[in-house]
Amino acid sequence: DVTHYNQTMTGCNIQKCFEEVKKSSEISKRRQEVDGFNSENRWKKRGISLVNTMFGIAFTAPHLNQTGALVHVYVDGSVLVSHGGVEMGQGLYIKTMQVASSVLKIPIERIHIQETATDKVPNTSPTAASAGSDLNGAAVLNACKIIFERLATYRERFPDNGWDDWIRKAYYDRVSLSAMGFYITPGIGYDAATNSGHPFNYFTFGSAVSEVEIDCLTGDHQVIRTDIVMDVGSLLNPAIDIGQIEGGFMQGYGLFTLEELIYSPEGTLYSRGPGMYHHVPRHR
The missing domain is CATH 3.30.365.10 (Aldehyde oxidase/xanthine dehydrogenase, molybdopterin binding domain)
Structure with a gap:
């Protein structure tokens, strides 16, 4: 079709x-x-x-299909997430917290959301086009994966110790526990002159x-x-x-x-x- x-x-x-x-x-x-x-x-x-x-x-404007996220993990094991989406009752914040919880494998109660602000995540796209969860969730996913990968050596060496211990060890080893995530929707583009492409x-x-x-x-x-x-x-x-x-x-x-x-x-x-x-x- x-x-x-x-x-x-x-x-x-x-x-x-x-x-x-x-x-x-x-x-x-x-x-x-x-x-x-x-x-x-x-x-x-x-x-x-x-x-x-x-x-x-x-x-349908390709440049808007991008956003970022900033994720901090503190030495007590708590996590702070900032992203480019605006919560207006549609459940965006809880969804992005679920993403972080799933990737970092910690209870959602350990994760906190900061109100959207361009001093944390610049050049944010509008929270619109029914793409807010896709864009911001994927950016949070990217940032959390970066941090989780940095903790790989501690998970391998101390598999029974758990999240809090891995975070403390990483901190004392001077491993960065902060990451900037970024996401662009792949394969997007439409040419009005030829009425062809992949706008969605x-x-x-x-x-x-x-x-x-x-x-x-x-x-x-x-x-x-x-x-x-x-x-x-x-x-x-x-x-x-x-x-x-x-x-x-x-x-x-x-x-x-x-x-x-x-x-x-x-x-x-x-x-x-x-x-x-x-x-x-x-x-x-």
Whole structure:
């Protein structure tokens, strides 16, 4: 399969998502029920729809697909991580701490995150394009691997002593316990003139079915049920990513049902982006 910008698709699971959500939502059966409801009710109507989605992961401006990380290990064995990503509730900090914990093979409680600052990691790219965990997690991975490799001789000579002892011995041997990590997304590039290249590192896929009911007299509405199936690759933290999927659905629901859409005379949508999300629907 090839996209309209001529990037070859690999690992495309959209068909799998589509078939799975069709089955879990029982959309064929429920569509008949919706038709029956609508034929029996004059002022309340229901609708049901299935929509697929595919989203490319990477900045289409190649120079933004880079970031750094700074990792310090202190003589007491604690670890301080700085990277170029901004935490805004999406769980980036906990994910990068998980990466450090996995590489250094120490409990996550020993690892601390410092607020993002350009005096620690310069020239940071925006935390956007759904690439924050990929970029910053990989930079932290790189820095932690450097430090872990410096400790190899102590792990080999004193296999039973553990992390704290290895750190103390390295410190007294004047081994650097600080490292700068760096990561660039490989193979990124797109030529608009020829409409060819590889603008995205990979894609996420999803299918969703929603059934809604509208009061034709008052405009009151409710979502009766929504089924979502997403393929977002290998998860660093499933609980966070499920929360992101559910939260994204609620934000989109609020944007299209509770916000006033403002357009320019030429038809450009002005009210777009997180800054326009004033009303998030609540469960009742």
